[in-house]
Amino acid sequence: MELSIIKIGGNIIDDEAKLSAFLDAFAAVPDKKILVHGGGKLATKVAEGLGIRQQLVDGRRITDAETLRVVTMVYAGTINKNIVAQLQARGCSAVGLTGADGNAILSHRRVHASIDYGFVGDVDQVNTPFLTSLLQQDNTLVFAPITHDGKGQLLNTNADTIAQELARALSTSFEVNLVYSFEKSGVLLDAEDDRSVIGLLRPSEYEDLKARKVIFAGMIPKLDNAFAALRSGVSRVIIGRAEELPLLLAGKAGTTIQHE
Amino acid sequence: MELSIIKIGGNIIDDEAKLSAFLDAFAAVPDKKILVHGGGKLATKVAEGLGIRQQLVDGRRITDAETLRVVTMVYAGTINKNIVAQLQARGCSAVGLTGADGNAILSHRRVHASIDYGFVGDVDQVNTPFLTSLLQQDNTLVFAPITHDGKGQLLNTNADTIAQELARALSTSFEVNLVYSFEKSGVLLDAEDDRSVIGLLRPSEYEDLKARKVIFAGMIPKLDNAFAALRSGVSRVIIGRAEELPLLLAGKAGTTIQHE
CATH class of the missing domain: 3.40.1160.10 (Acetylglutamate kinase-like)
Structure with a gap:
């Protein structure tokens, strides 16, 4: 569930x-x-x-x-x-x-x-x-x-941290979606352009973007945490505006971070 | 239970x-x-x-x-x-x-x-x-x-009121003891003498004490509430000092209000 x-x-x-x-x-x-x-x-x-x-x-x-x-x-x-x-x-x-x-x-x-x-x-x-x-x-x-x-x-x-620890612990009993409300529309390719949201981010893509220094430094700790959550059993981590919650959960807004 | x-x-x-x-x-x-x-x-x-x-x-x-x-x-x-x-x-x-x-x-x-x-x-x-x-x-x-x-x-x-309403509602599932912490040792025969605690008070005794005006006016609303709680299914109402909680529950301190 x-x-x-x-x-x-x-x-x-x-x-x-x-x-x-x-x-x-x-x-x-x-x-x-x-x-x-x-x-x-x-x-x-x-x-x-x-x-x-x-x-x-x-x-x-x-x-x-x-x-x-x-x-x-x-x-x-x-x-x-x-x-x-x-x-x-x-x-x-x-x-x-x-x-x-x-x-x-x-x-x-x-x-x-x-x-x-x-x-x-x-x-x-x-x-x-x-x-x-x-x-x-x-x-x-x-x-x-x-x-x-x-x-x-x-x-x-x-x-x-509380959200992440709850997600990790409860992923043994549930299929967990962890949503972080964020002041921007999601993870951006261009920090200045709110329309440059990366819709889907998987580990290999993240490594690639980090290597190419496309993802700006401020996002790296947040994303490292998100990928750590995935590795600990969480199904999906979603980053985006809380105002768009239904769209975030439907994968139609924000950045969804998930396994390959 | x-x-x-x-x-x-x-x-x-x-x-x-x-x-x-x-x-x-x-x-x-x-x-x-x-x-x-x-x-x-x-x-x-x-x-x-x-x-x-x-x-x-x-x-x-x-x-x-x-x-x-x-x-x-x-x-x-x-x-x-x-x-x-x-x-x-x-x-x-x-x-x-x-x-x-x-x-x-x-x-x-x-x-x-x-x-x-x-x-x-x-x-x-x-x-x-x-x-x-x-x-x-x-x-x-x-x-x-x-x-x-x-x-x-x-x-x-x-x-x-919250304590009383909880006691009433939960008395359908449990044998409820309702304890009111009080600044005196219990219901007193002599309002000035903390040693004059009435240990056990049943409806007939209460009516008698009220008729004889032994129970002072300030206690009457509290006791009326206690007897109302009994009538609504609560097993015992206990009035006394919270500091004596184990003795209150054992019926060895305070005033226990219960059915005949």
């Missing part, structure tokens, strides 16, 4: 009309589905309102205890529960989760030689039986980008 | 040491269990921090849109997810829910002849199959006092 795992970012979450249109399309996706949402501007706004200053070290955001409190509020509270209520209104029985709920995603606090990222989690394990059981009972899952360490500590965790 | 539904209030949630001790005891409760938590002082603190003024009409709190946003953050985000993570650390596989998740508790915005309470929900329906399925798969449920109207609107909902 197919399972679509769709990650959306701040550009959708921050725009009420865009989010509403996206949720219409998401609710209409057939079979099993999981939505993974990122944060958006609300967390910054709430942190500013509460006088919590953003910690930056070498240009990277640090999740200190106060920031963790804010992202837990905003991601797992406001954003997650509003999306769940809006999906319910569309006849889609959604259940909102963090990695702590049902021990869904266990992680550990990031260890780094020189930077202390604070309360940031790197994923160790996905509770596949728990999630499979919820999905098989026709629940749609909505994940906030928060995990836990099994010792009582919540951890801020990258939403792209 | 027994199901314990335990409601805790701000006096436990606001005190880190008390909450930790309570969660130790709660994690150790055998069989199926549900925790319903109220709000505590954090919501007021966050609202003040964000410059949101508390609306009061005739001395009653009004949940305007801004206040709803804050209680959703604090109840469903901070408090709920921290309790879930702490229960996971105690080997208890908790799943945090609002009434929107899995359409668990459907409500409607309160209709009142003279007061507009704002975004406050009165419960219409509990999704018993969804909750029973989660419980039968050995999940412990942790409810934040937020429900939804099925049309995309979240609603602030009294935690005592």
